[in-house]
Amino acid sequence: VSKCAQICTSCAKVTPFALKGKCECGGTLLVHYDLERVRHTMTREALSTRPTTMWRYHELLPVMDLRSVISLGEGWTPLIRVPSLEKRYNLKEILIKREEQNPTGSFKSRGFSVAVSLLAERNIQKAAVPSNGNAASALAAYAAHAGIDATVIVPQDCPEYIVRECVHYGASTYIIDGMIHDAGNIIDDGTEEQGWFNVGTMREPGRAEGKKTMGLELAEQLGWSTPDVIIYPTGGGSGIVGLWKAFKELKELGLISGEMPRLVSVQEEGCHPIVTAVRTNQPVQEAEPSDEVSPTGMRVPYPPDGQLIARMIQETGGTAVAVTKQEIEAAQLEMGGYGISASPEGAATLAGLHKVAADSWLRSTDRVVLFNTSHAMKYVDWAKPFPNVPLVRSYKDVNGSVKK
Amino acid sequence: VSKCAQICTSCAKVTPFALKGKCECGGTLLVHYDLERVRHTMTREALSTRPTTMWRYHELLPVMDLRSVISLGEGWTPLIRVPSLEKRYNLKEILIKREEQNPTGSFKSRGFSVAVSLLAERNIQKAAVPSNGNAASALAAYAAHAGIDATVIVPQDCPEYIVRECVHYGASTYIIDGMIHDAGNIIDDGTEEQGWFNVGTMREPGRAEGKKTMGLELAEQLGWSTPDVIIYPTGGGSGIVGLWKAFKELKELGLISGEMPRLVSVQEEGCHPIVTAVRTNQPVQEAEPSDEVSPTGMRVPYPPDGQLIARMIQETGGTAVAVTKQEIEAAQLEMGGYGISASPEGAATLAGLHKVAADSWLRSTDRVVLFNTSHAMKYVDWAKPFPNVPLVRSYKDVNGSVKK
Numbered sequence: 006v007s008k009c010a011q012i013c014t015s016c017a018k019v020t021p022f023a024l025k026g027k028c029e030c031g032g033t034l035l036v037h038y039d040l041e042r043v044r045h046t047m048t049r050e051a052l053s054t055r056p057t058t059m060w061r062y063h064e065l066l067p068v069m070d071l072r073s074v075i076s077l078g079e080g081w082t083p084l085i086r087v088p089s090l091e092k093r094y095n096l097k098e099i100l101i102k103r104e105e106q107n108p109t110g111s112f113k114s115r116g117f118s119v120a121v122s123l124l125a126e127r128n129i130q131k132a133a134v135p136s137n138g139n140a141a142s143a144l145a146a147y148a149a150h151a152g153i154d155a156t157v158i159v160p161q162d163c164p165e166y167i168v169r170e171c172v173h174y175g176a177s178t179y180i181i182d183g184m185i186h187d188a189g190n191i192i193d194d195g196t197e198e199q200g201w202f203n204v205g206t207m208r209e210p211g212r213a214e215g216k217k218t219m220g221l222e223l224a225e226q227l228g229w230s231t232p233d234v235i236i237y238p239t240g241g242g243s244g245i246v247g248l249w250k251a252f253k254e255l256k257e258l259g260l261i262s263g264e265m266p267r268l269v270s271v272q273e274e275g276c277h278p279i280v281t282a283v284r285t286n287q288p289v290q291e292a293e294p295s296d297e298v299s300p301t302g303m304r305v306p307y308p309p310d311g312q313l314i315a316r317m318i319q320e321t322g323g324t325a326v327a328v329t330k331q332e333i334e335a336a337q338l339e340m341g342g343y344g345i346s347a348s349p350e351g352a353a354t355l356a357g358l359h360k361v362a363a364d365s366w367l368r369s370t371d372r373v374v375l376f377n378t379s380h381a382m383k384y385v386d387w388a389k390p391f392p393n394v395p396l397v398r399s400y401k402d403v404n405g406s407v408k409k
Numbered sequence: 410v411s412k413c414a415q416i417c418t419s420c421a422k423v424t425p426f427a428l429k430g431k432c433e434c435g436g437t438l439l440v441h442y443d444l445e446r447v448r449h450t451m452t453r454e455a456l457s458t459r460p461t462t463m464w465r466y467h468e469l470l471p472v473m474d475l476r477s478v479i480s481l482g483e484g485w486t487p488l489i490r491v492p493s494l495e496k497r498y499n500l501k502e503i504l505i506k507r508e509e510q511n512p513t514g515s516f517k518s519r520g521f522s523v524a525v526s527l528l529a530e531r532n533i534q535k536a537a538v539p540s541n542g543n544a545a546s547a548l549a550a551y552a553a554h555a556g557i558d559a560t561v562i563v564p565q566d567c568p569e570y571i572v573r574e575c576v577h578y579g580a581s582t583y584i585i586d587g588m589i590h591d592a593g594n595i596i597d598d599g600t601e602e603q604g605w606f607n608v609g610t611m612r613e614p615g616r617a618e619g620k621k622t623m624g625l626e627l628a629e630q631l632g633w634s635t636p637d638v639i640i641y642p643t644g645g646g647s648g649i650v651g652l653w654k655a656f657k658e659l660k661e662l663g664l665i666s667g668e669m670p671r672l673v674s675v676q677e678e679g680c681h682p683i684v685t686a687v688r689t690n691q692p693v694q695e696a697e698p699s700d701e702v703s704p705t706g707m708r709v710p711y712p713p714d715g716q717l718i719a720r721m722i723q724e725t726g727g728t729a730v731a732v733t734k735q736e737i738e739a740a741q742l743e744m745g746g747y748g749i750s751a752s753p754e755g756a757a758t759l760a761g762l763h764k765v766a767a768d769s770w771l772r773s774t775d776r777v778v779l780f781n782t783s784h785a786m787k788y789v790d791w792a793k794p795f796p797n798v799p800l801v802r803s804y805k806d807v808n809g810s811v812k813k
Contacts, residue, residue, distance in 0.1 A: 053457075053458065054457065057461050057485060058487065076489070077487070077489055077507075077748055077749070078486070078487020078488070078489055078507050078510060081461065081485075082482070083462065083481070083482020083512070084482070085480070085481060085482055103481075103482050103512065106482060106510045106511070106512065107510070108487070108507065108510065108748075108749075108750075109750070110514075110750070110784065110786065145748075146748035146749075146750075147748060148748075149745065149746055149747065149748040150747055150748030150749075151748075156807075158801070158807075161800060165795065166786055166789060168795075168796070168798055169789060169795070169796060170750070170785075170786065172796040172798065173741075173742070173745040173750070173785060174745050174746075174748060175745060175746055177811075178796075178798050179798065179799050179800075179801045179806075179807055179810075180798050180799070180800050180801070181800065181801055181802070182800065182802070191801065191803060191804045191807060192804075194803065194804035195804040195807055195808060198804075198808065199807075199808070199811075337577075338577070341553065341577040341578050341579060342553055342578075342579055343553065343554055344481055344512075344549075344550035344551060344552075344553040344554030344555075344578060345481070345512075345550075345554075346512075346513070346514070346550075346574070346577070380514065380786075381574075381577060382514065382570055382574065382784075382786055382787060383786060385570060385573060387791050391569065391572075391573070392572070392573060392576040392582075394572055394576065394582050394583065394584050395583050395584070396565060396583075396584050396585065396586065397562070397583045397584070397585055397595065398585070398586070399595060399598065400595045400596075400598035400599040400602075402583075403560075403562075403583055403595060403599055404599060404602065404603075406583075407581075407603075
């Protein structure tokens, strides 16, 4: 008996589960579970005694044999309240989901735990991924743990630490003078000769399903309720797909009820195809990224299925906002002031909060969740001057440097 | 009614709980709980439904009013098996406790969550710490979240990222040309004038009690049993104190039974006062660190109460080993090969495993836990040449670079 099938979001055709992301018609395939069956075992009570990794939701993950699971301790990340922000915007609750506490320092651990488990289950020995950085290092780590060869290609302006991280985990690591889709083209060109399995965004079902656990665990951590608003940084968009799917499945299972959370997508000024599509209600167009746009996970000029992402956001009553590099930098420092290490993408959600709050888009009854997708430290720009840290010899020097 | 008192490890005098680390006699004070009272509420059943942070053990933490707790999502870190190591050494189980998944990327989050909560509970507004790095950034983060001013002093060879991190969280950050105790002297000199509360190692009870939760949760995660061996990197030594105390308290509470885990302390060649004391059975002497010894958390030439640490290790039937810088570097790469980002201190526990295994000190029935105390990324040496990562233009370049 198969655990799940796939359904096309375009032609609605149902096909047996396979490691593919696209229907013959070109539509995106989503994994479809027999929720009537899941309902019997994945109860609130059963869940309450399970281990605190994302694999507690194994009925809603497409790995058949749990002995194939490649786990490094992903998921069940903390959710932190920020009372000063709640007060400032007169909101019911503002929570930060600390995805940087995942094994590879980013939310990408989730998707690759599932994707690499699916490869391991099928004895696939070589995987490759085009990435802006964190997906590459996540593949590198999970593939290393599974004994699978990993090849990763990232833009040459990828944060240096992340490139080092890929090498550290033993991946064959390449850089290109171009964007993530250029890296994807190179992998496509070499796939046959190298025998790579391409685990790029929406190329296979594991990554989106893994990200889905962010939504599943958010609902459980909130006592089986949903937040009103989720602000999420968007690149390829499979995070949005995962979140949307999580709440849909939980509703069908009867584990939550009520409205879907309004999904808010954040991208950076200079490369924001999803924001444009959502705000203008037009089909997603390939963006021409400006030279100034930062090399973060949000810089994806042409997401594999932007249409689907935009539709999901609109369906929830959500919105999309572009924030500037300067707003992101200020938000990173603001996050630091709350004691939180936020990547540019994670900080962008705070900048997005400021924006939607200024637009009076939020309601005072809203419970808002920001996703801090990665650690600040992975993005340190070593070209920037080192901060002014006084070298002291005695207390006199310290006292002398204190601002009076 | 007071929740706890303090007891001197030297003269055994019991005094009311206070934010101090030393008895009048000079002995180290440990926190003492009324375990008969704790036994009634901190049951296995009650724990099974509590939130997955270290504050689930609040009965065994000295904060009186839980509304004072400053929490950023610390504790309940994953425990990962490494089957290839188990096979290699023919051991029952080898597990890595992934402390780098704490909020500040290191185990130091635990101690500072408690220490800063104790300050917040008393409305203390200024804290200072001498540190080798990770304690400084943890104080910086938790103090920021609590709205407390933090001052940190670290050696000038402290990893650059960690210095940046302290600044990012808003701490007044200073570097010195010296060791951690030199930084401590400067803080002592300025304490009165600046009104600092010194949260240095063993200066107050919060940090050791916070680290204790590593042991509490290890026992719970292992289904209320103990590992046979714990390998732990040692600097100031409060981690050893915390682990020792955790298992003692759990035994008294009847939550675990049997032998104490054998505690194995690891330090680096060139600065290993605890190792010398344990192996020669002599009192702890101040070490003269060699110029080559790495600027890690283990480089503490004169731990505040080394005697106590050595005694605890010996009492459990444990041991202590010094590993070389080269062995640590090799172990970091080996950890990378398992998909794990390990700091030098965390990797030192793997190097220590190799050493005690080579000495036939382990038994095939042993379940061994290594503590990976921090992320590799916090220690990247930017002076080291960037790894050789080919810039590719097309698949031809990738194929050309593949080792045949």
